[in-house]
Every structure is written in C-alpha cells, then in structure tokens.
Amino acid sequence: MRSSIRRSMPLFPIGTVMKLTDLSARQIRYYEEHQLIHPQRTEGNRRLFSLNDIDRLFEVKDLLDEGINMAGIKKLLLEEGKTVVHSDLKDEEGKGKKDFTDEEVRKLLRKELINAGRFQRPDSSFGEKFRKFH
DNA sequence: ATTCTTACA
C-alpha cells in the first residue's frame, strides 16, 4: 500500500497531546493505566504518543461524552486494541479507518517543530483540524 | 520550561 509513516511511531510529548485532544495530563495518564493507550517512553521516562494513541484518545473522549464509563470503554476499545497495539506494519486493514498520507503527517510534524522552539501559544483550532481527518 | 510519580485539606 502507500508509503506512509507508521502510525504507531512515537512522536509527541504529553503537552502536545493535551492540546490536540483537549484532555488533561491526568486523564491521559489515567487512560494509559487502563491500557487504552500505550505510549512509549524516552530514556528520560517521558511519554511519547503515536498517532494511534491520539486516535484512541479521541475515541475515548467521544465515548466519555456519550456517558460511557471506563469499564465500558475498556470493553469496547480493548478488543480492537489487540489490533492497534501491535500495528507497527498494518493497522487500518479491516477497520474502515482512513490512513494519513505522508503529506498530512509531515504537515502535523512540521507544525510541531515550528511550535517546539517558541514560547507559549494558546492554540484552540489545531485539535479540531486534526480531528477532521477522521 | 516540561513531565513524572505519588498522594489527598
């Protein structure tokens, strides 16, 4: 299939994920405890989230808005999780979910790099834009 | 400046 960057590649620190998903660090870490996401760690023990982790976070957020509790969310996402967790080479097959094109990924990464070396900037639209890819 | 873990007036 197309030449895409593996969606499970560790890329963003928790701060970025917070802005993207509009979830608190507390919530993100809590969902990790519940095996809903599996961010990797850097040598310094910092979490690095992949695009798959972020997708999952959005799903969790949606389910939460629908009034579903952790137990329910885990039951729903954990099954599918078996596919996502080990999806280094393939993860969209049979799930009906679109994959990011290299250009889309590069676009996101570029934005990250640009904002990485600058002060604090309140961004409220990126999360929605990102979400639109779904 | 950021993120991490632990714990709870």
Next chain:
DNA sequence: TGTAAGGA
C-alpha cells in the same frame, strides 16, 4: 479528576 509536592 484536580492539584500540590518533590525530583529528574
């Protein structure tokens, strides 16, 4: 879930 504390 928020938030403070103390270290990396």
